[in-house]
Amino acid sequence: MFKHSQLESVKAWLAHPSHAAMPLHARIQRAIRQLILDGALGAGKPLPASRALAASLGVSRDTIESAYTQLHAEGFIERRVGSGSFVAEMTEFAPGQRRSRRDALLRNQAPNLSKRGAAMFNGGGVRSMLTPRAFTHGIPETRTFPIQLWERLERQVLKDYGTKALLHGDPQGAEPLRRAIADYVNLERGARATADRVLVLTSSQQAMMLCASMLLDPGDRIFIEDPAYHGARKAFDAAGLECVPVRVDRQGIVVEQIMDDPRGAKAVSLTPSHQFPTGAKLALDRRLALIEWAARHQAWLLEDDYDSEFHYNGKPTACVQGLDPHDRTIYIGTFTKSLFPSLRIGYVVLPPQLVKPMTVARTLLDGHTALIPQLTLARFMDGGHFGAHVRTMRGIYAERLEALTNLVEQHLSEFVEARVPMGGLQMPCILTCDLSERAAIDAGRRVGIELFGLSGLHASENAKAGFLMGFAAYTPEELEMAVKKLADVLRSTIRN
Template sequence: MPASRALAKSLGVSRDTIESSYAQLHAEGFIDRRVGSGSFVAEISEFLPRYQRAKRDVRHANRAPSLSKRGAAMFQSGGVCELLTPRPFAPGVPDTRSFPLSLWERTQRQVLKEVGTQALLHGSPQGAEPLRQAIADYVNLERGARASADRVLVLTSSQQAMMLCASMLLDPGERIFIEDPAYYGARNAFDAAGLECIPVSVDRQGVMVEPILSDPRRAKAIYLTPSHQFPTGATLSLDRRLALIDWAARNQAWIIEDDYDSEFHYAGKPTACVQGLDHRDRTIYIGTFTKSLFPGLRIGYAVLPQELVKPITIARTLLDGHTASVAQLTLARFVEGGHFGAHVRTMRGIYAQRLDVLTKLVVKHLGEFVTPQVPIGGLQMSCEFICDISERSVIDAARRVGIELLGLSALHADRKGKAGFLMGFAAYTPEELEVAVKKLATTLQREKRK
């Protein structure tokens, strides 16, 4: 190696810099330093042939990763990918532009002033007690639940809740009933856990209970979206709710109730949640603030039967420990102060108006292609094709012009359901909806001519 003085001069740097670099190379075994002789590249001939051979092997080897069966299932599912910048008509996206950000900032400052550096420490894996109490009070009042703070587990999302339920309540190969069509995130979570998903058809009254009650093979759980079924928007009737509660009790099975978007109900009052009707305590109630407030909050929750609180809380510590304390305490104060309820009421009116606008636009501009299935709640509307056109080609063509659609047929277990797409409307103004619908109409005309 060049002498340190000569190298420093040629590079125009301090000799101390060269000496420091040589010392680091020597410490890491790349060079040998011999007093009176200088610095030399270290001899590693003993390992070099094996190292070179390994490099060649890696270059020519199959690059497919070696995953476990569960890992491969998770990878093949495609996950649940959310758009960083939502495009019309991405489903499930709330309007963040109308969120009272200054009020949230003021609330957070109040929390930090009162709690101080305590908010910077690790929080309880079960969630901050003030937030758990606020959640319990809210779901009891608004959803007719039977919750208490000690039964609430604060999580990062409803998706995390479903993954925990799949892992903690069922073993690979065991059966779970799931709505058909169903929310793709839930199906992916259960598939990744190695469960056998048994699809059950949905009609205008929600999931059909007869196939469940008459199935001779035992299932350990059922996954439901009873408030308004995803993606059809159907509400599960009371007699079916009671039948499923009785089925779960008799079979020692679990009901996983995903009460997504329950805050946004546009026709009359929403039906009480299944968990509130279940006096046998076989229902796990899942909710999230991602849709009702803003996606970046990353706070969801589960109301658990008492005997599941400790095991599932311990299981969540293996995934991510706990959610952020500052966000939890701010949200708790936001809910306690009545700001959450006020925001939901405001947005419910805005979303109802946007749903009405979208419905009229679809009838006017897309009427020759689809029939809108107007929901009574939620942040998206499904549209079914009434002409012979490829669902896949329409979705791909729409994406090329900046429009995001979710195909309906892919939400069915056999991928052969009625063709169409979901249109999210909540995050877009009436003017933006009109521009996007007209652009989609042009795209559909082009695809139909093909």
Template sequence: MFKHAQLESVKAWIGDPAHRALPLHARIQRAIRQLILDGALDMGRPLPASRALAASLGVSRDTVESAYGQLHAEGFIERRVGSGSLVSGKLQRVPRTGSRPGAVPAPQAGPRLSQRGAALFRDGGVRDFPAPRPFAPGVPETRGFPLHTWERLQRQVLKEHGTQALRHSPPQGVEALRRAIADHVNLERGGHATAERVLVLTSSQQAMTLCAHVLLDPGERIFIEDPVYHGARKAFDAAGLRCVPVPLDGHGMQVALLGADPAPARAVFVTPSHQFPTGTTLALERRLALIEWARQRQAWIIEDDYDSEFHYAGRPTACVQGLDAHERTIYIGTFTKSLFPGLRIGYMVLPPQLVAPMTVARTLLDGHSAPIPQLTLARFMEDGHFGAHVRAMRSVYAKRRDVLADLIHRHLGDVLTPTVPAGGMQMPCTLNCDIPERTLIDHARRTGLELLGLSGLHASAGGQPGFLMGFAAYTPAEMESAVKVLAEVFQALAPPRGAGTARR
């Protein structure tokens, strides 16, 4: 018969709400199996008779017999006529940790990771926001998305393609979507794209990871903007690249510094249409100089055009890829921000010589993107719904941008200075008080607000502390409530009079 503690362990396992989805006999079987694995039941130890255990647990004998039968089939117990059931004597190699169900586990040393694995874990990855929290940057408004239209188009796709839509997609992407993307880039961004040069991916983050691994070797240098998009830098760092920061001014990256650097670099990463996080636009003469630098050095330009659809003062400038006659530019775009994050579709427009290598490399990451969303998105774009949605959201976001700027001036004007962007979905705000940036971020998060610090986006020291505050996904009323909460955070953390200047 079980000891009292062993019987109570079985009862606790059976009654655990986390196990309620399992049939009762399976719960009993797994509870006894765990006792065996934990060393609480030695090999050769007799188990209670099924009738006795059933009475102790308040279940039918058939239920216990089913549990014993499964344990016997898996080799955990032996069943002998006249001797009943006992723990198998062939389990000498089963690890005996001495732990019991419900016991606090002993501290475990961290796993031994590769250098790349350790770098990935140390950098913390890129944080997404499953449920939008006020001021989280880069989050679009999804409540206004034309879901009924999307649903109707998806039904059309399934009716037209049938079970073929359930198969693998070509690794380069569905041709109809690649053609729609090429038309969009050419018309709206002044690009030079064809369906044959488009590679459909799950995200711009995947595109940057591919660029880092396919175009450069560990230890090679890549120029990056300073400050820079954190997802790009983490992708390059994880690939073992040496990121060389290039400072910005009011006209974007100071491209002249690339040519003045005597050490070779294989690539440069830029967000020229709407620099992340400052919002500046790379001047035309600098774009041309960047293209010439890439031609002379046979280097690559990685152009992230992450939110160019949302420009609030006239049309955005043409992309670098459309100006590059030497085909040294990789253009990255995404629908995560222009439509909705759950779509998980991004893309690259590649120089012809990179299409095959990038497509093959992509098959080692995730193989392909799901066909049904690709086909639906292609139809959504072809029928004009994409353009209509972007125009509607552009108007909504422009108003919300102005609302946020006004709220900051009214409620936080003494501690934050906003820079009203000409485009995009977030607003950079510099900090003008003595409260450390990190302290404010942590306290704001505990109140339900999400702020992205500016200091951490700088590769070099001396960056002005502050925040990047998203406004696209939040109504004016939601932003007003959130700004008032943030004002209370500042008041609660206000340092004594006479403290120094702003700190990180």
């Protein structure tokens, strides 16, 4: 007969809501199988007679017989005429404690990864937070998103496309969305795009990985901004590239360092419209110089235009891709910042000769981007809703940036110096007090505040300590509460 604990384990399995869809005999069979796998029922142990177990569980004897028959067919038990049912000997399987010890040993072993795999693992991935805390950077406001309008457009898509919307999509992206993206970047960003040059992806991070893998070989050099967006650097490190940092000043990346480097590089990674994290805008003469350098050396310019929609002082500068007559610029965009993170739609505008190779390569990564969100987004853009939403959020974010700037001046001026950006979703702050960056970040986390350190974005060792404060996803009232809380914990940390 089962021990009391074993019988209760079987009853718990039967009662669990997630197992309700299974036939009763299958639930009993799975419960007993799990006891065997866990080592709770050792090899050679007798199982209860079918009549006795049926009485204990309040089921029919036929139900128990069906469960035992399946266990016997799978090799978990032996049935001996006149003797009953017993747990089978499984010499190649180590249940229970032996399996637990083996799993523990395996977990503690160094994984046998490739060089590229080790680079990806050691890079730590890109920060992801399911529920953002003040002042998580790069997160847009989603509570005001017109979700009912989005639902209506999605219903229209399903009505018009029917079951076709449930099939695989075009690996290059749904044609209506590619057309809408091309129209948008041409009008708003001064790009030179057509629908057949747009490749729809799941994110700008995927675009970085794709460019790194398809355009450069391991060991090739790539110029990156210093400081630089951490996601780009990790993508390039994972691809085995040699990242060559180039200083950034108030006018963006210092192109003289690129021009004077005798070894050169095969690509330059840029955030020209709003440099991450400094907020600097790349000057026009530097843009033109990079375009000519890339054409002369047959190099690539990777232009990450990650949040150019949100520019608060004057009009945003036209993108580099639109100025490049030589087709050496790859324009990378995303809707994660302008709409909402879970949309998972980004895109690249490619030179014509790269469209087919890049599209084939993306089929090896994840096939295609989900079709229904693509078609819904296309209608959202074609109907003018995207432009209206961006204009609304631009006003909201400008107010929140002003609120955060005033709050930092009022409550945090003894600790930091704010570098007010011309655009974007976050504000850099430089530490001016006797407190390390790590101590400030840890202090914030103790009170539920998320700060992103600046020094880790620099390749040079003389980087100024500080942190990014995201403001877009938080109301002025929420910002005020968080700033005051941060001021108190920083003051307490210094005092102690």
